[in-house]
Amino acid sequence: xxxxxxxxxxxxxxxxxxxxxxxxxxxxxxxxxxxxxxxxxxxxxxxxxxxxxxxxxxxxxxxxxxxxxxxxxxxxxxxxxxxxxxxx
Numbered sequence: 052x053x054x055x056x057x058x059x060x061x062x063x064x065x066x067x068x069x070x071x072x073x074x075x076x077x078x079x080x081x082x083x084x085x086x087x088x089x090x091x092x093x094x095x096x097x098x099x100x101x102x103x104x105x106x107x108x109x110x111x112x113x114x115x116x117x118x119x120x121x122x123x124x125x126x127x128x129x130x131x132x133x134x135x136x137x138x139x
Contacts, residue, residue, distance in 0.1 A: 062081065065081040065082070066081065066082045066087075067079060067080070067081060067082060068080045068081070068082050068087070068088050068089035068091075068092055069082070069087045069088060070088055070089070070092035070093070078091070078092055080092075
């Protein structure tokens with residue numbers, strides 16, 4: 052182990068990011084100079100959610116039409132299996 056002293060006072064004294072993590076706690080990364088957030092939570096250029104919230108678009112898997120269609124397909128497959136069993 053080296054004997055040199057680490058100068059961590061400035062790092063420990065720096066302002067912390069004000070964002071909340073997914074676990075609910077506060078982000079412990081240092082904030083970017085002159086900003087309230089760290090580089091991961093919105094201080095980097097181009098970071099953050101896109102405009103118009105394109106991240107929240109739905110894929111349509113659980114719409115009423117899709118659920119009804121899957122239900123019909125399951126019923127049709129059940130009838131086909133039953134018919135195949137009767138043919139044996």
